[in-house]
Amino acid sequence: MNLFDRFRAKFHGGIQPVEWKETANCPIQRLALSEQYILPMKQHIGQECVPLVAVGDRVLRGQKVARSQAYVHAPIHAPTSGIVRKIADNPIPHPSGLGMLSLFIEADGLDEEKKMPCLADYRNIDPVLIREQVRMAGITGLGGAGFPAFIKHRRDDEFPVHTVILNGVECEPWLTNDHRLMLEHGQQIVEGLDILMHVVGAKKGIIAIESNKPDAALNIQQCIADFSQDMEVRILPTRYPQGGEKQLIQVVTGKEVPAGKLPLHIGVLCQNIGTVKSIYDAVVLGKSLTERVVTISGPQTPRRGNSLVRIGTDLSFILSQHGLTDLSEVKVIHGGPMMGELLPNLHVPAVKSTTGLLAWHTAEFEKSHEQPDPCIHCGHCVQVCPVKLVPNELASHCKHDDTERAQAYHLFDCIECGCCSYVCPSHIPLVQHFRYAKGMVAQQAREQKFSEESRQRSEAHLQRIEKEKEARAARRAKVLAKQKALEEK
Amino acid sequence: MFSSPHIHGGDSIRKQMLTVILALMPATFMSVYLFGWLACLVLTCCILSSVLSEYICLKLMDRRKRSLLDGSAALTGLFVGLVLPVLVPWWMAILGSALAIVLGKQLYGGLGYNPFNPALTARIILLISFPVYMTSWAIPMPLEQAAINFYDFSACWQVFFTGVSASAFDAVSMATPLGHVKTALTQQQTVSEALASYQYQPWQAFIGLEAGSLGETSVLAILLGAALLLGRNLISWHIPTAYILTVALLATVFNLIEPDRYAPALFHVLAGGLVLCAFFMATDPVTSPVTPIGQLVFGIGCGVITWCIRTYANYPEGAMFAVVVMNCAVPLIDHYCRPRVYGR
Numbered sequence: 056m057n058l059f060d061r062f063r064a065k066f067h068g069g070i071q072p073v074e075w076k077e078t079a080n081c082p083i084q085r086l087a088l089s090e091q092y093i094l095p096m097k098q099h100i101g102q103e104c105v106p107l108v109a110v111g112d113r114v115l116r117g118q119k120v121a122r123s124q125a126y127v128h129a130p131i132h133a134p135t136s137g138i139v140r141k142i143a144d145n146p147i148p149h150p151s152g153l154g155m156l157s158l159f160i161e162a163d164g165l166d167e168e169k170k171m172p173c174l175a176d177y178r179n180i181d182p183v184l185i186r187e188q189v190r191m192a193g194i195t196g197l198g199g200a201g202f203p204a205f206i207k208h209r210r211d212d213e214f215p216v217h218t219v220i221l222n223g224v225e226c227e228p229w230l231t232n233d234h235r236l237m238l239e240h241g242q243q244i245v246e247g248l249d250i251l252m253h254v255v256g257a258k259k260g261i262i263a264i265e266s267n268k269p270d271a272a273l274n275i276q277q278c279i280a281d282f283s284q285d286m287e288v289r290i291l292p293t294r295y296p297q298g299g300e301k302q303l304i305q306v307v308t309g310k311e312v313p314a315g316k317l318p319l320h321i322g323v324l325c326q327n328i329g330t331v332k333s334i335y336d337a338v339v340l341g342k343s344l345t346e347r348v349v350t351i352s353g354p355q356t357p358r359r360g361n362s363l364v365r366i367g368t369d370l371s372f373i374l375s376q377h378g379l380t381d382l383s384e385v386k387v388i389h390g391g392p393m394m395g396e397l398l399p400n401l402h403v404p405a406v407k408s409t410t411g412l413l414a415w416h417t418a419e420f421e422k423s424h425e426q427p428d429p430c431i432h433c434g435h436c437v438q439v440c441p442v443k444l445v446p447n448e449l450a451s452h453c454k455h456d457d458t459e460r461a462q463a464y465h466l467f468d469c470i471e472c473g474c475c476s477y478v479c480p481s482h483i484p485l486v487q488h489f490r491y492a493k494g495m496v497a498q499q500a501r502e503q504k505f506s507e508e509s510r511q512r513s514e515a516h517l518q519r520i521e522k523e524k525e526a527r528a529a530r531r532a533k534v535l536a537k538q539k540a541l542e543e544k
Numbered sequence: 545m546f547s548s549p550h551i552h553g554g555d556s557i558r559k560q561m562l563t564v565i566l567a568l569m570p571a572t573f574m575s576v577y578l579f580g581w582l583a584c585l586v587l588t589c590c591i592l593s594s595v596l597s598e599y600i601c602l603k604l605m606d607r608r609k610r611s612l613l614d615g616s617a618a619l620t621g622l623f624v625g626l627v628l629p630v631l632v633p634w635w636m637a638i639l640g641s642a643l644a645i646v647l648g649k650q651l652y653g654g655l656g657y658n659p660f661n662p663a664l665t666a667r668i669i670l671l672i673s674f675p676v677y678m679t680s681w682a683i684p685m686p687l688e689q690a691a692i693n694f695y696d697f698s699a700c701w702q703v704f705f706t707g708v709s710a711s712a713f714d715a716v717s718m719a720t721p722l723g724h725v726k727t728a729l730t731q732q733q734t735v736s737e738a739l740a741s742y743q744y745q746p747w748q749a750f751i752g753l754e755a756g757s758l759g760e761t762s763v764l765a766i767l768l769g770a771a772l773l774l775g776r777n778l779i780s781w782h783i784p785t786a787y788i789l790t791v792a793l794l795a796t797v798f799n800l801i802e803p804d805r806y807a808p809a810l811f812h813v814l815a816g817g818l819v820l821c822a823f824f825m826a827t828d829p830v831t832s833p834v835t836p837i838g839q840l841v842f843g844i845g846c847g848v849i850t851w852c853i854r855t856y857a858n859y860p861e862g863a864m865f866a867v868v869v870m871n872c873a874v875p876l877i878d879h880y881c882r883p884r885v886y887g888r
């Protein structure tokens with residue numbers, strides 16, 4: 056990139072939080088097998104799955120145990136071999152603490168695996184088949200959002216994808232799982248990128264890595280050197296939230312994704328490092344998504360590190376494997392500290408979007424959530440917002456339940472990155488206001504839909520009654536007319 | 545339930561206020577250099593009165609006492625002191641600060657809710673109520689003509705509490721450059737004649753060796769403080785730059801058209817409270833726009849009004865009026881000057 060591009064290709068605002076990447080030097084370690092795994096029926100954005108197995112069935116690792124009929128969904132696979140013991144509601148890692156239909160699998164310790172066919176010669180295989188394999192493997196975006204990956208891999212003649220960007224930014228503090236993957240599995244990641252480029256027919260592959268991971272960048276560069284001419288490592292200055300899809304695309308290509316459009320519409324496919332590694336595993340090794348790398352860290356964790364965790368492992372089990380057994384005075388964040396969620400309950404399973412578990416001492420944690428003061432209009436939130444919103448105004452509309460005005464201030468363009476709250480001298484929980492208002496809008500929409508439907512139903516009902524009445528009247532008129540005719544005769 | 549983000553950058557209102565107080569120190573020291581003990585007395589009185597008023601208000605209105613410790617009251621008091629002429633009597637110093645806190649801030653709901661800059665509000669009320677006191681400018685100590693020995697504590701004590709008799713005002717005071725030029729122009733003199741009769745030197749105005757409010761005279765001292773504010777990102781460059789450049793541009797254009805009637809840009813920029821207002825008053829976060837474009841519009845508005853008042857109105861100085869007038873427009877400006885949202 057020349058100087059001019061560099062100037063143009065920058066996202067607005069952003070912050071530079073302390074990194075705390077203490078686990079960057081901890082190699083990925085396979086977590087011990089647990090005795091029980093719990094699989095919530097929805098671990099992705101889209102339709103909830105329904106179980107394909109019954110209580111008492113024996114399942115194998117990698118066997119599909121749940122799916123949905125809807126297009127937007129990712130099937131779920133058993134993380135190890137064992138018996139299905141129960142199908143019931145169980146809490147999921149979400150701040151609401153709400154439950155969801157889940158499969159309980161008792162491990163038999165054999166860990167027998169069932170694989171899909173290997174498509175190692177992927178370059179000579181129809182992209183449609185590869186995409187199908189990715190879909191069958193249940194792969195979702197592992198960066199946290201959990202969008203089914205195959206949907207992005209559609210070939211669209213109207214919008215051909217020219218560039219695939221691998222997101223190795225990992226801008227959240229503390230998290231190092233993508234960093235370790237790039238160090239330890241560089242070759243697979245580069246091949247995964249090659250698969251993606253083949254699937255969507257892209258000419259160029261860019262791996263974006265922040266400057267705080269020079270070792271990872273070097274490793275990937277070496278892997279690329281022996282592999283392909285069409286790939287490039289792009290080292291970016293460290294800045295949060297550069298890993299946001301839209302921000303990363305802006306930085307790498309200098310273009311913005313138009314509102315309401317997808318990266319596809321400007322010819323870009325953006326995929327997270329962890330996701331690409333699983334795509335490689337699925338396509339070349341025939342493995343479904345049953346495990347992922349999780350960073351276990353935070354001041355209160357005795358043995359910090361990066362673990363290869365089976366999906367469905369109980370979080371308290373994971374924490375205990377890292378030396379954290381007394382959970383009475385700890386707060387655990389699911390994800391990174393900027394966008395992650397505080398868990399009300401630690402007896403919940405790891406899901407596909409579990410990027411990290413960060414433990415804080417309760418007192419210390421509460422210190423970072425001070426009582427808010429009034430907004431002093433300092434404008435710092437405006438300066439850091441990567442979407443160029445005016446968070447203070449937006450928050451005041453949200454606070455007053457003025458959802459209409461909030462939407463006029465582009466509430467739904469907010470990516471909830473948290474930069475605004477991070478810099479606010481008044482400690483105003485801006486993001487919390489935005490989430491609340493978004494929830495309220497959704498609620499209103501649901502209610503409106505419901506009342507609209509019941510209105511239609513009751514209208515239809517009335518119409519039916521009306522019609523029946525008419526029909527009866529017509530019948531009676533006919534009978535009367537007949538009688539009359541008879542009488543006249 | 546705690547929502548993300550779960551870490552915080554560590555900024556706080558208290559830190560911001562203390563930094564602004566620190567940034568005002570060069571101007572404060574300059575005022576002490578110019579007006580000695582009397583400056584100390586005025587400033588102390590203002591700060592004490594303001595903190596006390598804040599305390600009483602918070603107590604009466606049952607608001608959180610925590611905000612007493614955030615330093616904002618002390619800062620308001622310091623601001624009020626710095627925009628007053630040094631010859632104000634003690635009760636006006638107290639009254640000014642109390643007005644700033646009560647009328648300027650607490651009546652609207654406290655910190656963050658006031659539409660107008662509290663210090664300037666107080667100053668305008670005082671100016672309208674007590675025009676004589678508010679337009680009598682003592683001759684600063686470093687100048688040869690100085691009539692009061694400001695470095696003598698007992699003399700200052702006496703002046704502060706008993707005041708200068710109305711007849712003595714002429715002897716101890718002089719006009720500000722702006723005031724002098726304004727009077728001269730009404731007497732059909734040209735601008736250059738007026739400046740010559742004042743023995744006007746731009747470098748003197750830059751350093752601050754001239755009559756004026758306590759903290760406004762020295763552009764140099766204000767710029768030192770402003771550098772701190774800019775460096776700490778407590779103000780952005782938009783408002784001061786737009787403000788000062790607008791005044792300079794208007795002055796230059798009109799000065800080129802009719803040099804006898806319109807003072808040159810350099811004079812305007814260095815004179816009066818322009819630089820103080822541009823860096824410290826117009827940038828007051830609570831009463832200025834948050835969006836960059838809004839800040840530019842705000843600055844330009846301030847500049848135009850300042851220049852117009854200085855040139856056409858009865859008052860020689862218009863900076864504080866300009867800022868307060870533009871304060872009214874802030875919600876409107878913020879609404880219409882939102883940045884273009886990503887991808888839209």
Ligand code: SF4
Pocket residue numbers: 429430431432433434435436437446447475478479480481482483485834
């Ligand atoms: S950062 Fe906080 S105090 Fe400053 S304008 Fe934004 S919401 Fe208000």
Ligand code: SF4
Pocket residue numbers: 439440441442443444446468469470471472473474475476485486489
């Ligand atoms: S959370 Fe939303 S409003 Fe706040 S900085 Fe991020 S995108 Fe902007």
